[in-house]
Amino acid sequence: MFPKTGKTFPDGEGFTSSTYASLIADILKSELGNSHQAHKTLMRWTGANERTAKNWLSGANGPSGEHLLQLMRNSDRVFEFVLRLSHRPAVLSNQRLEEVRNSLRITADLLSEVMEIQDR
Numbered sequence: 001m002f003p004k005t006g007k008t009f010p011d012g013e014g015f016t017s018s019t020y021a022s023l024i025a026d027i028l029k030s031e032l033g034n035s036h037q038a039h040k041t042l043m044r045w046t047g048a049n050e051r052t053a054k055n056w057l058s059g060a061n062g063p064s065g066e067h068l069l070q071l072m073r074n075s076d077r078v079f080e081f082v083l084r085l086s087h088r089p090a091v092l093s094n095q096r097l098e099e100v101r102n103s104l105r106i107t108a109d110l111l112s113e114v115m116e117i118q119d120r
Contacts, residue, residue: 020085025059027077032057046070 032038042053055061
């Protein structure tokens with residue numbers, strides 16, 4: 001639980017509200033970019049206003065409460081970041097699992113093709 005005197009992370013884990021904000025900003029920028037469209041996407045995902053979305057992308061402030069939950073719902077990277085930050089066991093999102101499955105299928109198809117060529 002956060003102390004009532006501010007937005008700092010308890011237990012001296014090395015996270016402060018400013019590092020939290022900058023890490024969230026890095027995740028959002030890597031996923032959405034830093035364009036006007038990124039602001040609009042964040043606004044659509046969370047219902048936040050444009051200034052708030054810009055502050056998240058710049059790292060000036062980090063999302064809290066409902067906004068963080070909305071980001072986690074829409075962004076697998078934010079979801080995974082929050083899991084790591086909370087020291088929970090690693091959980092792969094459905095999208096990541098699908099990506100791995102598709103990658104394995106492509107690899108298996110390539111291996112089959114190579115084996116067929118070698119058998120000729």
